[in-house]
Each structure stands twice: as C-alpha cells, then as structure tokens.
Amino acid sequence: MIEFDNVSKTYQNKWTALNNVSFTVERGEFLFITGPTGAGKTTILKIIYAEELPTAGKVIVNNKNIATIKKKEISLYRRNIGIIFQDFKLLYDRTVYENLEFVLKAINMKGNEIREKIMRILTRLGLMHKKDCYPYQLSGGEQQKVAIARALVKDPEIILADEPTGNIDEEASKEIINIFKEINLMGTTVVMATHHSELPQLLKKRRLHIVQGKIVDG
Amino acid sequence: MVSFIFKESLRGIRKKPLSFLLSTFAFGLCLLIILIFFLLTYNLFISLKIAYDKIxxxxxxxxxxxxxxxxxxxxxxxxxxxxxxxxxxxxxxxxxxxxxxxxxxxxxxxxxxxxxxxxxxxxxxxxxxxxxxxxxxxxxxxxxxxxxxxGEELISKLVKVLNNIIYIDIGILIVVALSVIFIIFQNIEQSLFNRQREIEIMQLVGATDYFIKAPFYLEGILEGVLGGIFSFILLFIIYRIMSLSAITLSFPTILLLIFTILIGAFLGGIGSNLALNRILK
Incomplete structure (x- = not known):
C-alpha cells in the first residue's frame, strides 16, 4: 500500500532529513516509525500525505506516485488519509461536534450523512457526552480522541499518527494506543511515528527505527 | 456548500469585527471619491449633451x-x-x-x-x-x-473636454481602486493569519482549494459591497445637502447604487484574490 524506494529528502540543499530510505507497508498493517527527535519520522509522514516531495527516490501510495500528483489532485488524495498530530490541531472556538462537522463539510459531504457519521464515531470513541464541549473543556487524552475521531470520520484507508501520545499522560496514552489497535483491527492501515521505542514490542507490531534519516533497524 | 462558505465567512468576520468595520469604513470613504467624480462626470455629460444637441x-x-x-x-x-x-x-x-x-x-x-x-x-x-x-x-x-x-471649433473643444474628463476619471479610478484593493488585501491577509489553523486543517483533510478560498473571497466581496453601500449613503447625504443650497444635480439613484455595489464587489474580489495568492501558494 505504501512503498518507499531509496527515498532521500534534503531541505534547502543543506540538511538531509532522509537518506536512501526504503520500506513497504502492506494494506491493513500497523507500522511504528521510531527514533529520536529530528530523526526524520515526521518527514516520512509528510511525504506520505504529500505535504513534502522526496528529493530523490520514489514513493508509491495506493498505486499513486507521490511525485506525479498534481497540486489540485492533492485534496482528493488526502481524503483517503487520516492524520493525527501531537498537538491535536483542533479548532478551539468550535465544539467537538463542530470540529468533526467542519471536516466533513470541507470535503463536501451532505447534511444527513454528516450527522450520522459524527454520531457513529463519537459513540465508538465514547465521546457522545462531550459532543457539545469545547476542546479547552477537555483533558489532553479526550482532545486526542477528538482528533482521532476527526481523522476517522471520513473513513480513510490510511491513518498517519505523528507522536499521538506525546502530549498526554500515561493512562490516556494507553487508551489512545488501544484505539489505534482497534482501528487497525478494523482493517485500516496505521503508520505511527513515536519516540517511545518500546511501543512496537508491547503491541507486537513491526517497526522502523530511524536515526539521522537512515533506517537502522526494521 | 453555499451555506458552509457563508457561515465560515461570517465566522471569520466575527473574529475581528472592529477591523472589518474599520476597513469597510475606509473602503467606503475611498469609494466615495470615485462616486463623487462619477456623479459630477455624469452631470457634466448631461449638460454637454444638451449643448451638443443645440449645435x-x-x-x-x-x-x-x-x-x-x-x-x-x-x-x-x-x-x-x-x-x-x-x-x-x-x-x-x-x-x-x-x-x-x-x-x-x-x-x-x-x-x-x-x-x-x-x-x-x-x-x-x-x-x-x-x-x-x-x-x-x-x-x-x-x-x-x-x-x-x-461652430466645428466648439464641437472639437467639447470633444476635447469630454476626453479630458474621461482621462481624469480613469486616472482617479485607478488610484482609488488601487487604494481600496490594498485595504481589502490587508484585511483578508489578517483573516488568513487569524484562521491559519482552519486553513491548515482543511488542507490536511482534503478540502479543495475552492472550498478553502471561497469564504475569504466572500469576505472581501462582502466588505466591498458593504463599503459600496456605505459610500452610496454618504453620497446621497452630500447630494441632499447640495440640493438644499440650490445646486441642482441629476442623481441617477438606481444606476449609482448598481455601479457602487458592482465596483465594490469587483474590487473586493480582486483584493481577496491578491491576498489569497500571496498567502496560500
């Protein structure tokens, strides 16, 4: 489903974020990308969701070569990918419901379908009772659950998570990781970047360990 | 879809109501200069046409x-x-x-x-x-x-006067239009900065460029139209005051109102477009 073939990424011809990285992710797989801060984990995710282009090498996602996606096609391409960030990236002047509604309206979904999808995902993640709360009224773990709901609500085939437990306590982290496990069990491909190198072992999932832009393990 | 764009646009305005009002006010005042010249030119044209018909x-x-x-x-x-x-x-x-x-x-x-x-x-x-x-x-x-x-000399003079007036009008229109476009540009630029997170999220979830940009276009056009209506009201007040002091001018209400709204919307759209192209590359 995702294929990196000798991919390098250099920023402004000076700083090399990725150096000849090759790996594949199968459909329905759960892959951890681990490594210290600045190792290149986020760059891999950014290339997958076409925020960045590789300087060298080839990246194929869902049979599409990232380098050949035209600017106006990126929006359609991203509809199939759910992205979750460490800092949640929620809209703080909108309720939980409105945060999800905003996403579905932005991808031009119709009213009835929107309500149905939001209710379903909020129930699934145990957030129904928080649907009218604003993000600042929620704990870190709950905010991250809203961010996950927002990523899932459009039924993506791939979930990309960039340090999703970085800003939340241990207890909430466990819950979040369990949610990702469940998502994966339902058939969604999950790629998670984290500096917690013990997580792959705990979950018995494959990992790529990156140091200074190079895969050193996996 | 339209209601989403409209709501997002209003949400953007609600985030900075004072700034929106002030720039609409400034826009209206600038547009008033165009309107005054338009009205004077219109009246001059009428007078010249009467003179022309009598030749x-x-x-x-x-x-x-x-x-x-x-x-x-x-x-x-x-x-x-x-x-x-x-x-x-x-x-x-x-x-x-x-x-x-x-x-x-x-x-x-x-x-x-x-x-x-x-x-x-x-x-x-x-x-x-x-x-x-x-x-x-x-x-x-x-x-x-x-x-x-x-009297062909008189006619050629009339034609020259008309041409000069048109050139002056075009000159003023360009200068004022640039100023009002700049006002809208700055306002939309501020809106874009205020709503960076919404834009980022829309881009990440796969909203089309049109969807992302439309609320900002609407905001610029709305500001242009409101500024236009404001300038029209000011012009009407000026016209009424002038009428009291026995200066009779012809005031084509509907024509002026349509002209003001259209030019406001047009310039508002251009200002938004410039800001969007600069910020959202």
Whole structure:
C-alpha cells in the first residue's frame, strides 16, 4: 500500500532529513516509525500525505506516485488519509461536534450523512457526552480522541499518527494506543511515528527505527 | 456548500469585527471619491449633451437673396435636418432680447445692419467635426450665401473636454481602486493569519482549494459591497445637502447604487484574490 524506494529528502540543499530510505507497508498493517527527535519520522509522514516531495527516490501510495500528483489532485488524495498530530490541531472556538462537522463539510459531504457519521464515531470513541464541549473543556487524552475521531470520520484507508501520545499522560496514552489497535483491527492501515521505542514490542507490531534519516533497524 | 462558505465567512468576520468595520469604513470613504467624480462626470455629460444637441450651422445671406431660392439647394446636402429662416427684423429682435438692458444703443441705428440668415439643424450623425466641415464647405459654394459659421471649433473643444474628463476619471479610478484593493488585501491577509489553523486543517483533510478560498473571497466581496453601500449613503447625504443650497444635480439613484455595489464587489474580489495568492501558494 505504501512503498518507499531509496527515498532521500534534503531541505534547502543543506540538511538531509532522509537518506536512501526504503520500506513497504502492506494494506491493513500497523507500522511504528521510531527514533529520536529530528530523526526524520515526521518527514516520512509528510511525504506520505504529500505535504513534502522526496528529493530523490520514489514513493508509491495506493498505486499513486507521490511525485506525479498534481497540486489540485492533492485534496482528493488526502481524503483517503487520516492524520493525527501531537498537538491535536483542533479548532478551539468550535465544539467537538463542530470540529468533526467542519471536516466533513470541507470535503463536501451532505447534511444527513454528516450527522450520522459524527454520531457513529463519537459513540465508538465514547465521546457522545462531550459532543457539545469545547476542546479547552477537555483533558489532553479526550482532545486526542477528538482528533482521532476527526481523522476517522471520513473513513480513510490510511491513518498517519505523528507522536499521538506525546502530549498526554500515561493512562490516556494507553487508551489512545488501544484505539489505534482497534482501528487497525478494523482493517485500516496505521503508520505511527513515536519516540517511545518500546511501543512496537508491547503491541507486537513491526517497526522502523530511524536515526539521522537512515533506517537502522526494521 | 453555499451555506458552509457563508457561515465560515461570517465566522471569520466575527473574529475581528472592529477591523472589518474599520476597513469597510475606509473602503467606503475611498469609494466615495470615485462616486463623487462619477456623479459630477455624469452631470457634466448631461449638460454637454444638451449643448451638443443645440449645435446649429449659421448661414448669412445676401440681402438680395430670397430664402425660397436657396432652400432646395441646402436641403439636398447630406446631413441637413431642418432649415429655419431668420429675417433681418427677426435677427434684430433676437439680438435685442439677448442684450436686454444694453440693447438701447440699437435704437440710434438708422438702418438694421444685420443680414438675413439661416439656422441649419444637422442630424445627430453629422455632428462630427469632419462632417460639419463638409456641410460648411458645400454651403459656401451656394450663391447667395455670404458667410457660414459652423461652430466645428466648439464641437472639437467639447470633444476635447469630454476626453479630458474621461482621462481624469480613469486616472482617479485607478488610484482609488488601487487604494481600496490594498485595504481589502490587508484585511483578508489578517483573516488568513487569524484562521491559519482552519486553513491548515482543511488542507490536511482534503478540502479543495475552492472550498478553502471561497469564504475569504466572500469576505472581501462582502466588505466591498458593504463599503459600496456605505459610500452610496454618504453620497446621497452630500447630494441632499447640495440640493438644499440650490445646486441642482441629476442623481441617477438606481444606476449609482448598481455601479457602487458592482465596483465594490469587483474590487473586493480582486483584493481577496491578491491576498489569497500571496498567502496560500
């Protein structure tokens, strides 16, 4: 489903974020990308969701070569990918419901379908009772659950998570990781970047360990 | 979809109402300058058109020539619409009327010095400098006509005045348009910075460029239209005050309102477009 073939990424011809990285992710797989801060984990995710282009090498996602996606096609391409960030990236002047509604309206979904999808995902993640709360009224773990709901609500085939437990306590982290496990069990491909190198072992999932832009393990 | 764009646009305005109001106010004031010039030009055009419509060719006759002798010859000239004969006595009467109190010196004349004349109205199509010159030349060839005054100089002056006014208007329109576009540009730029997170999220979830940009276009156009209406109200107040001081101007309400709204929307759209292209590359 995702294929990196000798991919390098250099920023402004000076700083090399990725150096000849090759790996594949199968459909329905759960892959951890681990490594210290600045190792290149986020760059891999950014290339997958076409925020960045590789300087060298080839990246194929869902049979599409990232380098050949035209600017106006990126929006359609991203509809199939759910992205979750460490800092949640929620809209703080909108309720939980409105945060999800905003996403579905932005991808031009119709009213009835929107309500149905939001209710379903909020129930699934145990957030129904928080649907009218604003993000600042929620704990870190709950905010991250809203961010996950927002990523899932459009039924993506791939979930990309960039340090999703970085800003939340241990207890909430466990819950979040369990949610990702469940998502994966339902058939969604999950790629998670984290500096917690013990997580792959705990979950018995494959990992790529990156140091200074190079895969050193996996 | 439309309601989403509209709601997002209003949400953006609600985030900075004072800034929106102030820039709409500034936009309206700038637009008022355009409107004042538009109104003055419109009135000048009306006055000039009236003067233009009154243009006639004067042909002065020999005293011995009778009107019936030459009438048919003149009628054959292309562009001649109507010929009116002014006898010597009638010419004197008209002169007296025009001179009013100063006409007393005419009483001492032992004979009427004014020649009989013709006032020739020409068709609107012929009211061009070249055409008038052509008619004038043909009149001069007719025996019995002593002199011709065609006023083509006056027409060419009128045309020059009209052209200059149009150039001045275009100049003012460009300068003011640039200013108002800059006002909208700054406001939309601020909106874009205020709503960076929404834009980022929309881009990440796969919203199309059109969806992301539309609320900002709408905001700029809305600001332009509101600024336009504001400037129209100000202009109307100015017009009413001027009417009180006996300055009568023609005020084409509907035309001005449509013009203001359209130009406001247009300039608002351009300002938004510039800001969006600069920030959202």
């Amino acid at each position: 006639e060719i004067y042909a002065f006759l020999d005293e011995k020539t009778s009107f019936s002798e030459i009438k048919d010859k003149i009628s054959l000239i292309n562009g001649v619409e109507e010929i009116r004969y002014i006898s010597k006595d009638e010419a004197l009467k008209i002169l007296k009327e025009e001179l009013k109190e100063e006409a007393s010196f005419l009483e001492n004349l032992d004979r009427n010095p004014l020649p009989p004349s013709l006032r020739i109205r020409i068709s609107p199509k012929a009211k061009q400098v070249d055409e008038i010159k052509r008619i004038e030349d043909k009149l001069r060839l007719i025996p019995g006509i002593k002199d011709v005054w065609a």
